[in-house]
Amino acid sequence: MTRKQWNLENILPHVATHLPLAALFGMEIVAADPRHSRVRLVGNEHIRRPGGSIAGPVLFAMADVATYALTLALRHEETAVTSSLLMNFLRPAFAPPLIAEAVPLRAGKSLLTYDIRIWSEADGPDRLIAQATATWVAAPGTAWS
Amino acid sequence: MTRKQWNLENILPHVATHLPLAALFGMEIVAADPRHSRVRLVGNEHIRRPGGSIAGPVLFAMADVATYALTLALRHEETAVTSSLLMNFLRPAFAPPLIAEAVPLRAGKSLLTYDIRIWSEADGPDRLIAQATATWVAAPGTAWS
Amino acid sequence: MTRKQWNLENILPHVATHLPLAALFGMEIVAADPRHSRVRLVGNEHIRRPGGSIAGPVLFAMADVATYALTLALRHEETAVTSSLLMNFLRPAFAPPLIAEAVPLRAGKSLLTYDIRIWSEADGPDRLIAQATATWVAAPGTAWS
Amino acid sequence: MTRKQWNLENILPHVATHLPLAALFGMEIVAADPRHSRVRLVGNEHIRRPGGSIAGPVLFAMADVATYALTLALRHEETAVTSSLLMNFLRPAFAPPLIAEAVPLRAGKSLLTYDIRIWSEADGPDRLIAQATATWVAAPGTAWS
Numbered sequence: 001m002t003r004k005q006w007n008l009e010n011i012l013p014h015v016a017t018h019l020p021l022a023a024l025f026g027m028e029i030v031a032a033d034p035r036h037s038r039v040r041l042v043g044n045e046h047i048r049r050p051g052g053s054i055a056g057p058v059l060f061a062m063a064d065v066a067t068y069a070l071t072l073a074l075r076h077e078e079t080a081v082t083s084s085l086l087m088n089f090l091r092p093a094f095a096p097p098l099i100a101e102a103v104p105l106r107a108g109k110s111l112l113t114y115d116i117r118i119w120s121e122a123d124g125p126d127r128l129i130a131q132a133t134a135t136w137v138a139a140p141g142t143a144w145s
Numbered sequence: 146m147t148r149k150q151w152n153l154e155n156i157l158p159h160v161a162t163h164l165p166l167a168a169l170f171g172m173e174i175v176a177a178d179p180r181h182s183r184v185r186l187v188g189n190e191h192i193r194r195p196g197g198s199i200a201g202p203v204l205f206a207m208a209d210v211a212t213y214a215l216t217l218a219l220r221h222e223e224t225a226v227t228s229s230l231l232m233n234f235l236r237p238a239f240a241p242p243l244i245a246e247a248v249p250l251r252a253g254k255s256l257l258t259y260d261i262r263i264w265s266e267a268d269g270p271d272r273l274i275a276q277a278t279a280t281w282v283a284a285p286g287t288a289w290s
Numbered sequence: 291m292t293r294k295q296w297n298l299e300n301i302l303p304h305v306a307t308h309l310p311l312a313a314l315f316g317m318e319i320v321a322a323d324p325r326h327s328r329v330r331l332v333g334n335e336h337i338r339r340p341g342g343s344i345a346g347p348v349l350f351a352m353a354d355v356a357t358y359a360l361t362l363a364l365r366h367e368e369t370a371v372t373s374s375l376l377m378n379f380l381r382p383a384f385a386p387p388l389i390a391e392a393v394p395l396r397a398g399k400s401l402l403t404y405d406i407r408i409w410s411e412a413d414g415p416d417r418l419i420a421q422a423t424a425t426w427v428a429a430p431g432t433a434w435s
Numbered sequence: 436m437t438r439k440q441w442n443l444e445n446i447l448p449h450v451a452t453h454l455p456l457a458a459l460f461g462m463e464i465v466a467a468d469p470r471h472s473r474v475r476l477v478g479n480e481h482i483r484r485p486g487g488s489i490a491g492p493v494l495f496a497m498a499d500v501a502t503y504a505l506t507l508a509l510r511h512e513e514t515a516v517t518s519s520l521l522m523n524f525l526r527p528a529f530a531p532p533l534i535a536e537a538v539p540l541r542a543g544k545s546l547l548t549y550d551i552r553i554w555s556e557a558d559g560p561d562r563l564i565a566q567a568t569a570t571w572v573a574a575p576g577t578a579w580s
Contacts, residue, residue: 018195021202050163056209056227057166061202082201083401084425086231086376086521088548088568090541105566106525110400111373111427113523115566131540131550133523133568135374135425137401228546229570231376231521233403233423235396250421251380255545256518256572258378260421276395276405278378278423280519280570282546308485311492340453346499346517347456351492372491376521 006072008032014078015069022065025058029069036103037070040121043096054093062100063087063116063132070102071112071136079139080112087132097121098129105133112136151217153177159223160214167210170203174214181248182215185266188241199238207245208232208261208277215247216257216281224284225257232277242266243274250278257281296362298322304368305359312355315348319359326393327360330411333386344383352390353377353406353422360392361402361426369429370402377422387411388419395423402426441507443467449513450504457500460493464504471538472505475556478531489528497535498522498551498567505537506547506571514574515547522567532556533564540568547571 006014011032015022022028022039025047031038039062041047047058063085071080098120105113116132119125151159156177160167167173167184170192176183184207186192192203208230216225243265250258261277264270296304301322305312312318312329315337321328329352331337337348353375361370388410395403406422409415441449446467450457457463457474460482466473474497476482482493498520506515533555540548551567554560 019200020191020194021200024191046165046169049165055164055166055206056230057202057206060205060230061200064201081237082234083403084231084233084374085201085205086229086568088229088540088570089227090543090548092226105523105563108525113373113525113566128540131548131568133521133566135523137427228548229519231423233395233425235398235403250378250418253380258380258421258518273395276403276423278376278421280378282572309490310481310484311490314481336455336459339455345454345456345496346520347492347496350495350520351490354491371527372524374521374523375491375495376519378519379517382516 006076011069011072014072015065019065019068021061025061027062027065029065032069032073034074036101037066037073039066039069039100041096041098041100052094054096054098056089059089059093059118059130060085060087062098062118063102063134066100066102066116067114067134067136070104070114074104074107074112077138080136081139083135083137085132085134087130089130090128093120093129095120095122110138151221156214156217159217160210164210164213166206170206172207172210174210177214177218179219181246182211182218184211184214184245186241186243186245197239199241199243201234204234204238204263204275205230205232207243207263208247208279211245211247211261212259212279212281215249215259219249219252219257222283225281226284228280228282230277230279232275234275235273238265238274240265240267255283296366301359301362304362305355309355309358311351315351317352317355319355322359322363324364326391327356327363329356329359329390331386331388331390342384344386344388346379349379349383349408349420350375350377352388352408353392353424356390356392356406357404357424357426360394360404364394364397364402367428370426371429373425373427375422375424377420379420380418383410383419385410385412400428441511446504446507449507450500454500454503456496460496462497462500464500467504467508469509471536472501472508474501474504474535476531476533476535487529489531489533491524494524494528494553494565495520495522497533497553498537498569501535501537501551502549502569502571505539505549509539509542509547512573515571516574518570518572520567520569522565524565525563528555528564530555530557545573
């Protein structure tokens with residue numbers, strides 16, 4: 001029996017099922033391969049604070065969805081979990097669409113460490129809204145290779 | 146003109162207006178004074194992943210609401226913002242109600258640093274689900290004293 | 291063959307051999323059991339900046355030594371390594387002796403997560419100089435149980 | 436009276452005076468301008484653990500020196516301090532010289548947030564030893580502009 005191959009086509013329905021906040025907040029995954037993943041937030045009425053800025057937990061959810069997709073693309077397993085995430089909030093975000101891009105800093109046997117950057121499509125990645133690093137860990141007993 | 150006094154009674158409607166995710170995820174603030182704040186998550190259909198565990202961004206939102214309430218209680222200002230938050234995910238959370246408690250590590254002139262711990266009411270704080278540290282910064286021009 | 295038992299008596303020479311910075315900076319381990327560890331910094335000419343404050347990397351080294359001792363006390367293994375450490379610098383430190391205390395937030399099968407707090411003996415733990423969280427990971431192939 | 440201009444030429448003696456650990460551990464600053472700074476560690480007998488790997492606090496000290504130099508290059512002030520630093524340890528480091536490079540993620544009015552990456556000269560930046568993010572804050576009363 002062959003192991004399931006993960007690419008964008010089958011990551012999309014998997015995320016739709018397992019991360020319902022992605023749909024709740026109006027996100028879509030636009031890229032996912034072993035080198036990077038990218039999430040686009042169009043947004044809706046749930047994501048804004050009065051005054052119009054996008055709430056911190058929504059940015060956190062973008063990083064969560066992006067690293068989940070990247071983990072599937074890298075390790076072909078559904079059994080990893082986030083062990084920590086640090087987010088630096090650099091500027092308020094007023095204008096979606098927003099882009100979150102995750103890249104691996106190291107993909108090791110038991111730990112995966114990612115860098116995540118969030119910017120607005122209008123301003124581009126030279127004017128970051130947030131940056132994060134996250135660590136994912138294989139569930140006990142998982143065999144990564 | 147006297148400065149607005151913040152206590153639990155007027156923090157509650159303020160958070161309801163400014164942090165709509167609190168209601169979306171089914172949270173309530175149950176304590177807020179300069180020494181600590183406490184948020185209780187009863188939860189609803191938005192907060193779970195398939196399998197039943199509570200999504201990471203929901204835990205992040207609990208920390209966000211708790212530190213927002215604590216900042217109001219400490220500084221009587223609405224102009225501070227989160228500059229960074231690190232969350233350590235220690236155990237999966239299956240059984241709400243959950244409690245998030247925030248306490249100040251230091252309340253300085255320009256920075257406020259908090260420790261936040263999340264546990265389930267059933268298990269209590271000796272069996273943590275998540276722990277976080279967060280830094281809030283006064284908006285430029287704000288005079289804390 | 292019985293597994294080596296780690297207690298303060300045999301942790302001390304082990305740290306002296308494996309963490310030479312402990313001696314270089316003038317630290318001693320004063321407690322190490324599965325519930326907590328404590329490091330005391332008397333200090334010497336290497337640890338100060340001009341003006342007299344103790345350098346950030348010295349505080350980081352205190353957290354490193356304290357979590358190393360706690361990992362030995364908890365897991366009886368020399369094969370774990372630090373995977374991440376976040377330190378919040380809360381106040382300048384001018385007056386050694388300083389104390390660093392580490393406690394486990396969670397001691398899991400593959401990850402150990404610690405809270406570390408640093409204060410001066412003169413002021414006590416209600417006036418923190420720094421706080422950190424650190425994650426240690428078992429080396430691949432290690433069997434913790 | 437004109438404000439002191441900071442460039443590599445006068446940052447070097449300043450760091451030598453204010454960060455004595457740079458010399459203790461065998462580091463030199465090889466670049467410092469508003470876009471990046473770079474520190475090179477040749478190393479000496481203080482920096483190694485038995486077995487030969489370079490101690491975590493030494494990597495932390497490299498990040499400290501690099502961000503200090505970058506802060507001087509960006510803000511022409513000696514009054515900023517580190518408020519937090521998260522370091523992810525990605526691989527053991529056995530072979531100096533090591534390079535630490537710091538770049539600004541955001542240089543704001545009261546906060547400076549940096550990304551720092553450490554690699555060995557032999558392997559290059561595609562094989563990172565450590566990555567960190569650090570936040571520096573202006574001392575109260577400082578006027579950055």
